[in-house]
Every structure is written in C-alpha cells, then in structure tokens.
Amino acid sequence: MTSAAGTLPAGGAGRESLAARLAAGNALPILIVVAAIVVVWYGFAVWLNLPWQLSVYERAGQAWTATDLVRDTLAQERPVLPGPHQVLAEMWRTTFEVAPTSRRSLLYHAWITLSSTLLGFVLGTLLGIVLAVFIVHNRAMDKSVMPWVVASQTIPILAIAPMIIVVLNAVGLTGLLPKALISTYLSFFPVVVGMVKGLRAPETIQLDLMRTYNSSAAQTFWKLRWPSAMPYLFTSLKVAVAISLVGAIVGELPTGAVAGLGARLLAGSYYGQTIQIWSALFMAAALAAVLVAIVGAGHRMVLKRMGMTP
Amino acid sequence: MNAPASHIEPATTTPAAGQAAAPATVIAASGLGLTFDTNDGPVHALSNVDLAIDKGEFVSFIGPSGCGKTTFLRVIADLEQPTEGTILVNGMTPRAAREARSYGYVFQAAGLFPWRTIERNVALPLEIMGYPKPEIAQRVGRTLSLVNLSGFEKKFPWQLSGGMQQRASIARALAFDADLLLMDEPFGALDEIVRDHLNEQLLELWARTRKTICFVTHSIPEAVYLSTKIVVMSPRPGRVTDVIHSTLPRERPLDIRESPEFLEIAARVREGLRAGHSYDD
Numbered sequence: 001m002t003s004a005a006g007t008l009p010a011g012g013a014g015r016e017s018l019a020a021r022l023a024a025g026n027a028l029p030i031l032i033v034v035a036a037i038v039v040v041w042y043g044f045a046v047w048l049n050l051p052w053q054l055s056v057y058e059r060a061g062q063a064w065t066a067t068d069l070v071r072d073t074l075a076q077e078r079p080v081l082p083g084p085h086q087v088l089a090e091m092w093r094t095t096f097e098v099a100p101t102s103r104r105s106l107l108y109h110a111w112i113t114l115s116s117t118l119l120g121f122v123l124g125t126l127l128g129i130v131l132a133v134f135i136v137h138n139r140a141m142d143k144s145v146m147p148w149v150v151a152s153q154t155i156p157i158l159a160i161a162p163m164i165i166v167v168l169n170a171v172g173l174t175g176l177l178p179k180a181l182i183s184t185y186l187s188f189f190p191v192v193v194g195m196v197k198g199l200r201a202p203e204t205i206q207l208d209l210m211r212t213y214n215s216s217a218a219q220t221f222w223k224l225r226w227p228s229a230m231p232y233l234f235t236s237l238k239v240a241v242a243i244s245l246v247g248a249i250v251g252e253l254p255t256g257a258v259a260g261l262g263a264r265l266l267a268g269s270y271y272g273q274t275i276q277i278w279s280a281l282f283m284a285a286a287l288a289a290v291l292v293a294i295v296g297a298g299h300r301m302v303l304k305r306m307g308m309t310p
Numbered sequence: 311m312n313a314p315a316s317h318i319e320p321a322t323t324t325p326a327a328g329q330a331a332a333p334a335t336v337i338a339a340s341g342l343g344l345t346f347d348t349n350d351g352p353v354h355a356l357s358n359v360d361l362a363i364d365k366g367e368f369v370s371f372i373g374p375s376g377c378g379k380t381t382f383l384r385v386i387a388d389l390e391q392p393t394e395g396t397i398l399v400n401g402m403t404p405r406a407a408r409e410a411r412s413y414g415y416v417f418q419a420a421g422l423f424p425w426r427t428i429e430r431n432v433a434l435p436l437e438i439m440g441y442p443k444p445e446i447a448q449r450v451g452r453t454l455s456l457v458n459l460s461g462f463e464k465k466f467p468w469q470l471s472g473g474m475q476q477r478a479s480i481a482r483a484l485a486f487d488a489d490l491l492l493m494d495e496p497f498g499a500l501d502e503i504v505r506d507h508l509n510e511q512l513l514e515l516w517a518r519t520r521k522t523i524c525f526v527t528h529s530i531p532e533a534v535y536l537s538t539k540i541v542v543m544s545p546r547p548g549r550v551t552d553v554i555h556s557t558l559p560r561e562r563p564l565d566i567r568e569s570p571e572f573l574e575i576a577a578r579v580r581e582g583l584r585a586g587h588s589y590d591d
Contacts, residue, residue: 214409
C-alpha cells in the first residue's frame with residue numbers, strides 16, 4: 001500500500017533512488033511513527049515490569065545491574081506488558097512452527113475468526129443493499145425503517161451479542177452462523193447509510209433525462225442509480241469489513257468459544273498470558289489491514305473500469 | 311428548405327419531405343398556466359400562454375430568469391404538469407408524447423454519465439428504448455459525426471472540454487431521431503467564442519436534420535441569430551409578451567449579426583423585454 005502510494009506523486013520520473021522514493025511517499029513518515037511507538041513501548045515495558053522483577057531479585061538475594069534489569073524485564077514469562085520482540089517471537093512460533101491445524105496455531109484461530117467475519121460481511125452487505133434499495137424507492141420504508149436502522153447501532157454490541165448467541169443456540173443454530181450474524185448486525189449499518197446516499201446521488205438533471213426517455217424504474221436503477229452508488233458502496237464496505245472482524249471477535253467472547261482470536265484473547269486473560277493476548281491482537285490487526293486493503297483494491301479496480309480515476 | 315444540396319440526412323424518409331410542404335403544428339398551447347404552491351404562497355410560473363409552433367421551426371424563448379421559459383419547455387416535455395389550459399405535442403398530451411419518445415431534451419448542463427464513454431453516453435437512450443446492438447452502433451456513429459465528435463467515442467466525459475461535452479449531450483438527444491428538440495440554455499455555461507461556434511454548428515445541424523427546435527436562452531444575439539421565431543417572455547406572472555417572426559434568411563453566416571436587419575430584430579426583442587418590465591426590481 002505504501003509503495004503504491006509512494007510512486008504516485010513522483011511527477012513521472014521513472015527510476016529514482018530508494019531514498020528519494022521514501023521521501024516522496026508516505027513510507028518514511030509511517031516508519032518514523034512506527035519507530036517512535038516501538039521506543040515508547042519498550043520504555044513502558046521496562047517500567048511496568050520493573051516491580052515484579054525487583055521482587056524476584058530480592059527473593060533470590062541477587063545483585064543486579066541496570067543492564068540485567070532491562071534484559072530481564074523484557075524476558076518475563078508473564079509480563080504486565082511484553083516487549084514487541086516477545087510478541088513477534090510468539091507470533092512467529094505459533095504461526096510457522098506449529099501445524100496450522102493445531103489448536104496452538106495462531107493461523108487456526110485466525111481462520112476461524114476470518115470465516116465468520118467473511119460470512120457476516122457478505123450477509124451484512126446484502127442486507128444493507130436490499131434495505132437501501134427499499135428505503136430509496138419507498139417513502140413509507142424511508143420513514144419507518146431508517147430510524148430503526150440507526151437505533152440498532154445504539155445498542156452496545158457487547159450487551160446484545162450473548163443474547164443473540166443464546167437465542168440462536170436455543171433454536172438449534174450453533175457454530176459459525178450465530179457469530180457471523182453478529183458481524184452482520186454491525187456491518188449492514190454502514191452499507192445501508194452509504195447506499196441510501198449513493199442511490200440518491202444522481203442529479204436532478206440525470207433523473208429528468210431518464211424520464212424524458214420514458215425509462216422504466218428498473219432501467220433507471222441499473223443504468224443510473226446503481227453506477228452512481230458504486231463509490232459510496234466501496235467506502236462503506238471498507239468500514240463494514242473492519243467492523244465485521246470486530247463483530248466476529250466479540251461474538252467469540254461470550255460463547256465460551258474454544259477457537260478463534262476472541263477465544264484466544266479470553267483464554268489469555270484467564271491465565272495471564274499477556275504475550276498470547278498481544279499476539280492475538282496483532283493478528284487481528286493484520287487481518288483487518290489485509291481485508292481493508294482487499295476491499296480498497298476492489299474499489300480502485302471498479303472505479304478504473306468505470307473510467308472514474310483520472 | 312432553400313439548401314437541398316447540403317441536405318444529406320440518411321435517416322430522412324419521404325414523409326418528412328412531404329410534410330415540409332404543408333407545415334403541421336407540433337406544439338399547440340392555449341390558455342396554458344402553471345402555478346407552483348410554495349411556502350411563500352402561490353407562484354405563477356406561467357399564465358395564459360397561447361402559442362403554436364409549426365414543424366421545422368426554430369423557436370427561441372427569451373426573457374429574464376423567472377419568466378417561465380424553462381417551465382414552458384418542461385411542460386412540453388411532461389416534466390411539469392400545467393394547472394390550467396391545454397397543450398398538445400404532436401397532437402398528443404405531453405405524457406403520451408413523452409411515452410412515444412417524440413422529443414429529445416438538452417439540459418443546461420451536459421449531464422453525461424461520468425462512468426460511460428462518449429459513445430456509450432450517446433447509446434444510453436437507444437439502450438433504454440431497446441434498439442438492437444448493430445443499429446445502436448450505427449446510430450451512435452452517425453450522430454457523433456453530426457456534432458463533429460467522431461474520434462472521441464472512447465473518451466470519458468472528463469476528458470472533454472465543456473463545449474464538447476455539451477455537443478455530446480446534443481448527440482445523445484439526437485440519437486433516437488425525435489423530430490422535436492427541446493434545448494434549455496444548452497450553451498449558457500460556455501464562453502462566448504465556444505458559444506458562437508456551437509451556434510453556427512447548431513444552425514447547420516438544424517438545416518440538415520429539419521427538426522423542430524425549441525431553444526431557451528437569455529442572450530438576445532443568440533436568439534436572433536438562431537431563430538425563425540422569437541418568443542419574448544416576462545416574469546411575475548410568466549407570460550408571452552411578443553412573438554417575433556424573423557425575416558432573416560435560413561442561411562446565416564456569423565457576420566449576419568452586423569446586418570441592419572439583424573440589429574432591427576434585436577432592437578425589437580430588447581423593446582419587448584423592456585415592455586415586460588423585466589428589469590424593475
């Protein structure tokens with residue numbers, strides 16, 4: 001993403017030095033920010049893990065130097081805040097050194113979460129589009145449905161998620177679908193809002209024009225409203241896919257789920273496995289970044305085919 | 311009519327030539343009125359308009375803003391409903407005329423669909439009206455050459471200048487060969503030089519296609535240069551104050567605008583506008 005953006009504003013010159021490309025794009029600022037975060041993180045890790053480490057030295061009656069202290073605070077088994085390298089090492093170990101089908105594999109858990117994210121995202125997108133079409137074409141729907149759509153998002157998802165799971169369990173729905181429905185619940189909202197705006201985006205002139213052709217409602221929809229809504233749809237989808245992931249993780253928390261990144265977070269907090277928590281968090285963030293990037297690529301592709309990227 | 315040599319319109323069929331001899335009435339309005347109900351009370355956009363437009367005429371509607379010239383055009387197009395009087399388009403109600411696709415409408419802005427190339431923009435009405443694919447291609451090619459846009463088929467609207475975009479929108483209105491062309495200040499947003507050029511091209515196009523054109527403008531020279539008939543309108547309530555039949559020949563080079571005859575008609579239009587108290591505020 002950064003490299004693609006970096007080549008954009010470079011004014012046409014084909015081959016440039018890496019340094020020049022870094023300076024022109026936004027890779028350099030991003031790297032600087034990342035470096036700053038890492039430094040601050042290490043500082044906090046040492047500081048927060050210090051009390052425990054001091055008590056360990058005291059019990060052992062061990063003499064220690066500042067170097068020892070820094071080394072040991074960053075190598076605890078259950079630190080208050082693990083160092084970045086500990087998290088990365090854990091991620092590496094649980095990703096590449098364990099079979100992906102194993103319960104100890106981070107990929108296994110990521111896949112469980114991803115599958116319910118994607119199912120929920122697809123269902124949410126379809127639901128959102130269908131609702132938006134009805135809202136735009138029907139005045140009664142506009143008046144009656146839209147307030148409920150907004151109200152649905154004022155309920156904290158953490159409060160409603162267990163109830164959805166319990167109720168669906170009672171009617172015999174278990175496994176993937178209940179979790180996916182929580183993602184759906186979150187992700188349909190930005191799609192409805194974006195698509196309602198998008199389907200209403202055509203100018204009066206364009207709608208009048210279709211009327212002068214005596215165009216049917218279906219023709220006006222497919223030839224004018226739907227293409228007009230595309231940029232809005234993809235902007236919404238980027239938000240929707242990210243909160244679908246949040247929904248899937250939240251859906252894994254109350255179920256006592258045995259698998260998924262949410263279950264991994266919960267288990268980690270039960271047993272004080274902070275390194276495990278952090279690596280699950282990082283995996284979730286990476287997953288979100290990849291999903292948003294995929295939707296972004298789809299966005300660019302569609303707009304390019306529609307001739308809308310100069 | 312006086313330039314049969316340049317008249318090489320492939321789609322023109324014999325009935326058009328037959329009707330040219332005895333002009334038929336395309337638009338007949340009598341006692342037409344339209345009142346909008348607004349929060350500030352009723353607004354009389356049109357009041358007691360009587361007007362007949364014959365086949366093959368080039369009629370300009372001129373007047374200050376609020377005089378109802380655009381509203382009148384929109385009534386013809388069935389985009390507004392009159393509240394009084396009657397109007398017939400090709401002997402039908404405006405609604406029936408619209409459903410019969412008997413007119414092409416050119417708006418103030420080009421209103422091209424940005425996701426369609428120029429040729430696909432021109433093809434839009436043809437797709438909606440269900441023309442077969444080979445005929446769409448043939449008609450798009452023909453109408454684009456009619457507005458001198460051949461070679462720009464694959465361009466997207468943003469790649470064209472404002473004048474070219476407006477020409478594309480005229481091609482779009484011509485593509486399905488309606489005999490009536492309604493144009494609502496189509497060149498209003500363009501600069502004077504482009505405008506002169508397009509006016510010349512429009513006259514040429516009119517001579518070649520023999521369409522009836524209703525043209526809304528607020529430029530006196532434009533109205534006099536283009537029209538066979540000038541309808542002067544005035545606001546509050548929107549009404550017709552004068553109808554001027556142009557004595558200029560149909561063949562009109564740009565420099566005809568310096569001729570005494572031209573200036574005389576322009577003076578009469580200006581007088582008509584002033585008589586309508588159109589500039590008091």
